[in-house]
Amino acid sequence: MHISKEFLMEAVGLSLLMALILISMQMFQRSMRLTSLVEEEQRRLIMELEEYEIVKYEDLLIDGMTAINYIKKIIGTYGLPVYVSTENSIFTVTEQSECAELRDIASDKYINPLKKYRCKVERDENGVINNIRIEKGE
Secondary structure, eight states: OHHHHHHHHHHHHHHHHHHHHHHHHHHHHHHHHHHHHHOOOOOOHHHHHHHHHHHTTBBBBBEEEHHHHHHIIIIIIIIEEEEOOOSSSSEESSSSGGGGGGGOOTTTOOOOOTTTEEEEEEOTTOOOOEEEEEEOOO
């Protein structure tokens, strides 16, 4: 009788230990899933913050001076091509050295600082920003 009592106590203890291990494993798996979701959300927020400088004028009318400064920022910092459409011409700005022509009134690439321009951000099928378009506004 004494042996069976000890055996039952050991069996109950072993069962409790197994239950504790299973519960711990389930809690660990849940915490890992939660951590994964939080990390994914943080990555998404970081991407949005990094893109803010690029997309802050998207679909807005801005004056020519703001457009020139925006082009300089996009070319200098991000290296994205900027397609520009003015009253006089359509052209692409790809290098910082070309930005001087944007203020030269005799240039075909002149952007009038008093006119309004609309900015558009173009993305590929994966949502990656390919280029910027600045078009004459209404």
